[in-house]
Amino acid sequence: MIVGKNLDHERAEYAYGCIEYIKREGDEREKKYHSAVRSSGALIQKSGLIQTLSFYISKTKENGRDEGQKSYTHYEFLAGHILKWIMGNNEKLSPLKLYLSLLECTDDEIIQKSQESKALILWLKRFSDAMLQSGD
Structure with missing residues (x-):
């Protein structure tokens, strides 16, 4: 009998x-998205969490020239999913605002959040392999 959920x-x-x-x-x-998830763990390992998320967030696409509205790209969705998890699942904040709050973390907190993001990515990979179309 399972009493509660573990992490x-x-x-x-x-x-x-x-x-x-x-x-x-x-x-x-x-x-x-499937392709981005598949490479994200290695990218975080090689470049670091801050740099990887910065790259993902920079890939924002403009929609509608006059309104300046933005449409999330697959990279920005992935950054949002990672950031919402490691920063406390705050659905109301944009990936950019969550990223800016990540920059205020200590080195030890960044290390912990990097490990947590890689653990999340393992699950994202499993489910994306099983549920999403691949671009191969």
Whole structure:
């Protein structure tokens, strides 16, 4: 009998919800997101969490020249999913605002959040492999 959820169960549940959301975004987004998730763990390992998330957030696409509205790219969705998890699941803040709050963390907190992001990415990879179309 399971009394409560452990952290890994919570990660899996959150990752599943993220992938379910991406499935509703269309085939092209699915393929691109799947590809980004597959390479994200290695990118964080090689470049670091801050640099990887900065790269993802920089990939914002303008929609509507006059209004200046922005449409999230697959990279920005992935950054948002990672940041919302490691920064306390705050749905109301944009990926950029969450990223800016991440910059205020100590080195020890960044190390812990890097490890946590890699653990989340393992679940995102599992579910994206099983549920999303690949771009291969």
